[in-house]
Amino acid sequence: MELKIVSTTCPYCGTGCGLNLVVRDEKVVSVAAWQRHPVNEGKLCPKGRYAHEFIHRKDRLTKPLIKKDGKLVEASWDEAYELIATKLKTYKPEEMACLASARVSNEENYLMQKFARAVLKTPNVDHCARLCHSSTVAGLAASFGSGAMTNNIQDIAESKCVFVLGSNTFEQHPLIGRSIVRAKQKGARVIVFDPRYTPTAKQADLYKSFYSGTDVAILNAMMQHIIKNGWEAKEYIENRTKDYEKLKAVVMKPEYSLENVSGISGIPAKDIAMAAEWFATAPSACLLYSMGITQHTTGVDNVKSVANLLMLTGNIGKVGGGVNALRGQNNVQGACDMGCLPNVYSGYQKVIDEPAVKKMKEAWGCDVAGGKIGYTVTEMMDVLTENPPKLKAIYIMGENPMISDPDLKHVEHALKNLEFLVVQDIFLTETAQLADVVLPAACYAEKDGTQTSTERRVQRWHKAVNPPGEAKADWEILCELGRKMGFEKQFSFKSPEEIFNEVARVTPSYGGMSYKRLEPEGLHWPCPAADHPGTPILHTQKFANPDGLGVFTPIEYKPPAEVTDAEYPFILTTGRCIWQWHTGSMTRRSESLEREAPTGWIEINTEDAKALGIRNNEMVRAITRRGEVQVAARVTGDIRKNVMFMPFHYAECPANVLTNNALDPIAKIPEYKVCAVRVEKIKEA
Template identity: 45%
Template sequence: MTVLEAALANDIYIPHLCFREGIEPFGGCRLCLVENTDGRLVTACETPVEDGAEFISESERINNIRRTVVSLLISEHSRDCLSCPSSGDCSLQEVSSYLNLTEDDLSRLRQDLPESEPDESNPFFIRNHDKCILCGLCVRVCRATGAEAIDFAYRGHDTRISTFMDRAITESSCVSCGECVEVCPVGALVSREEKPFTEVKTVCPYCGAGCGIYLGVRGDRVVSSRGDPDNPVNRGKLCVKGRFALKFVNSPERLKKPLIKVDGRFVEVEWDEALSTVAERLSEYSGEEFAAVASAKCTNEENYILQKFTRAVMLSGNIDHCARLCHAPSVRSLSMTLGSGAMTNSIAELEDSACILAVGTNPTETHPLTAYSVIRAIRSGAKLVVIDPRRTRISELADIHLQNRPGSDIPLIMAMCRFIIEEGLHDTEFIESRTENFDEFRDAVMALDLEEVESLTGVGVEDMRRAAITYASKKPASIIYSMGITQHAHGTDNVIALSNLALLTGNLGKPSAGINPLRGQNNVQGACDMGALPDLLPGYQTLDDSFRFSDKWGSTIPGPGMTLPEMFDAALEGRLRAMYIMGENPLLSEPETEKTRKALESLDFLVVQDIFMTETAELADVVLPACAWAEKDGTFTNTERRVQLIRKALDAPGEARTDWEIICMLAEKMGAEGFDYASSSEIFKEIAALVPSYAGISHERLQDGGIQWPCTSYEHGGTQYLHSERFSTPTGRASFLLPGYHVGEVSEEYPMVLVTGRNLYQYHTRSMTGRVPELDSFSDREELLINPLDAAKLGVEDGGTVLVKSEGGSLEVRARVSGDVMEGVVFMTFHFAETPANVLTGGDRDPVSGMPELKFTPVSIRPVE
């Protein structure tokens, strides 16, 4: 601790402006001066505490200096405090009051206000240079996020905080996270959001990081959000969506009453009629004729109830959710190699990694708070190796970026394993004591044809060797990956290859190491944990263990069901006749969009339960209005296995109800027993009784903060990292497995490869972010990124329209010429319904996990006249 931190921790106030906990000290404002025993004045924010040291924090000498410093600041600062939004919450006001600064103190100085217009270009906040005190907090926090959009510019009296070339903030590398607004001690950076009347502690509903937030509420509206400084995931920090994009809850487009389609048009009805209709129709189907789609955006309790309803009431094993399209390969492969399919370590542990290998992931866009931890690790001296066909912000920070051809990850990773063995960098003690099948694996990688690997990947052999040595020689080393690895027809084998790499170097079962899949949606980990999978029960228990559930539920548990893509196949074939979709929009998120549309239209009966009239809901026979996350209690489980409470902050609009209440009312309408829960906490008690890894968790325990599973008893504190003593396999050892691979090929008709992904400012199918119009300032339409060399060959102009065609379909989209994609590769997101990228994708599936191919779609491109 520094002297200032020690003083503040002991309720000793020392005036300061440029200090904020968690941000590197600066010592710029000079207000925290204290006197040591030598009579020397030192800055308390930069001086470390030592046992027995003595400091004087208050004296006439010190306060005279402080008054002069503050007077000088005010002389160049707007004094119109009454019109300032930060009035009453301004550190400069606080310090001035504490020092009893008077007009006489200020009259000795000539006021010299700079003349500048406020920068109002950003839709979320305003910058006003006239109120800036040059404390540098905004600069330092911007650097910590990796954006580095602002810095000190000019010199002396003309010094100011500026963007590059002093342009508007929206023309800089700013990512609108609002961290600068949060730390600004005065009114130089001010949010456009309303002040809340009350705040409720909860969890962000976007990506799988699971950031803690205080949700600001005024009346019946969400008005603000700020990070929870006590949450270990984000420690008070947020991204643009977590801070500014939560007002979708207030949208007038929210569903408020149940709807039944009559003669092609929706008609509002009462709940009893809607549920009676659904119960009557679903009673006509059971077993293979019925399927349910759970939701990674709904709570653990709601996903548990839907899979229970599907299995116990509808007697069907056909339950799945969007993990099939993101991390189903992680669940399968890591269960095969390590015994558990979850992230082995914690997000915060990345900061203490000596090396981070980021494969097929773009965390600055998709998991910003995880990226912050990576950036902090780099700043502390960690090495970063990136494997990605695209150039991204994280790759720009890397020591080594291997820009491999899409779909060629396995030969590249296996070659890295070979180089590690050749260099003697493999952990022989770990391999001998904690793994099996190493000899077979070693023989296979040593037999690799490196020339063939170089040809397949497009990466030089020496670059691969350098990356392998960097990863293996720096310990602890952590692997992070996401859908660039999993969304392949060989996604399971991709993850197996990464698991081999971690096992080879002994980077498992210890802090700041491991293999860490970054989950894309807020509760995709929880939905998997709750058994929203066709072949696994809650807690990843096999159907052979179903007696525990049949005893509890009073029902025979059906056998394995269909995966999400198989459901649509079955609907087209007439085998699947009824479907219940909760909180998902497969018409946009599924590959082969037109096939998905035909499948949904082929159903006899479709029920959609959601908060908005999504593209999928438009096709339903009955639409049921659900509560948004801010309108209910429950739990989410984040990407690092941390189970956290979400808390109700406001009432739902109209007659919308929680997802679990709707399903329970439906079950009772159908004569089922065991669905008479009084609260979500009661549902969680049943989960804890049936799922060993959740056995020690309850809503009551979570009041004090999240707990990482496995947590097997109420005396257990949770598990920060997995496999510390043994792996969760029958033998207790992890297995080296040989991944098979086939690198995809293009054709003369479709000579380029389309890769799909996400961007920072939109989320999934935009059912939420599409109701936050400010985000359109940054991303309001789809674009196709194309390499300049390809654009020149094809006659494609930047901003021009192109026709993209695959075997599955075609669409027109605006082109953006960019060096971020390699030659022969194009990139699109899948956010926009007006330009649905998944019209183009589809075809092959991973034979083990059922994952459709989304990261390698051969396409043709031509400009549209």
């Protein structure tokens, strides 16, 4: 019995841990430590440890499926391709859309946006980054000229003050949590503000709970206190930034006094002051955030406020500083880099810039969609519910909006209004069940490729086993379909490496990368030339804006789109747990993970539960303006009074039936983190 060890990266979060797949008899039987991997050094969180368990599940998709008489039935690849090609040719470009995936490789994402723009000629391509970090891309790009995490993961350990705002790092990016621990061991102070007393909060030197959605007010109050005390980085502000006076005019307003913001946020004034002092006077300070900052109708404002604080204290472009925007999924950074957004080609080259359009036309040797920004995911769902719907066909690769998107009744209504839906996935997800054609795809262990983690590290995937049955890698499917639709030359790739070489040719930040150079530990972009070592820390000399300066943006506090009232008196916030991953299509099929957290719950503060007469584990009805869900109560002192929390992984009690699809006006990200809810006891019959 011969064992084969294949190194690759973890298919779950954006940390990008390296792992070794143990293969015996063409089966991945275990995951072993990759001791020398620079990010995780042989350690794995439970999801990484059990990342092999779903691979050989019997319910993997193994053959294409076509809907006949309302039922999905097995078909040949030829039949499926013929149907897709014939149907898609009947629609106008603006009637079609493609959703790429944060779960698949860079090469596959690059091909999906190429398929949309070169074959379908549609500008409508997006993916789930819209739902997690689109506000980061917009907010940081406006402030720094680049929308990515500024420092690398190991660098967090060098910080002397780590401020975690809107991230449950120890559960959602556990191996990044190690860097926080290391920073602490080296004397750093850790501040955590979160409505829940999470495992991350338990590591803090200063923890305070607050009302979800009040981040801008808190950050403005901290900045006011810093300026009042003269702790701002005067030289840095003078030499490296602009519009400081505009920022000052807003943050110094009386409404952002410590006392006033204490009333808004629920954090005592002295603690906001202490956080401000610790952050501003530390030799280096960084801020870690995730979806607690981004998933708001003020998501872009929140991100710009974070950028303001970091520039005010001179903490961008230095060791131990930085805005560490922690990306959720393993390749969400890469899917954005590859141009799976409606406004940019790969490398954030704008579709409305004529030279960029010309460049892509020349590179691809055909006419391409350009000059117009397409629909975002959230806009797609909205235009699908118009009468008549503006979209007719959507091709979804590796996404499950029927669990992940806000206001699920609205999403279901939208997807059912489609004339033609193609879903390419590894399991028959809730979304795939609605499809007209389902294409069986390979999972991470069954293909070569690259992914880009939250710290901009581009790393290799190595194929360990063949996909099951007739399933194929996403890149093979897209190439075969592209050729079938008449784009022989544009989709002639024989391997992921050939695709990556094209990515490097057309994407300046990946220009110096090759498969050879990515072994064994990867490279951080930007890496513009073959002799460039990569860039672990951004903005060390100048910002990426044309004039090299960082831009302060004055931001006023705005309350969430939906606030509590007599009918819906509690704030509902949503998120994840350490055992499950997003819509659960992989983790819920992993025995060791599912066993630990087999169904959903709603966290209710002990005092609130007492007032409502609700006991721990009792089934309750959670109701918002959009729908209701029956779910078990988890009564706990670890959540702020008047705030409730639900994980969104569970189809049997889907939190996103309840969430609000109100959008940030710039990033179009929905406000998953705040809506108004009421909870009722279920009366026994």
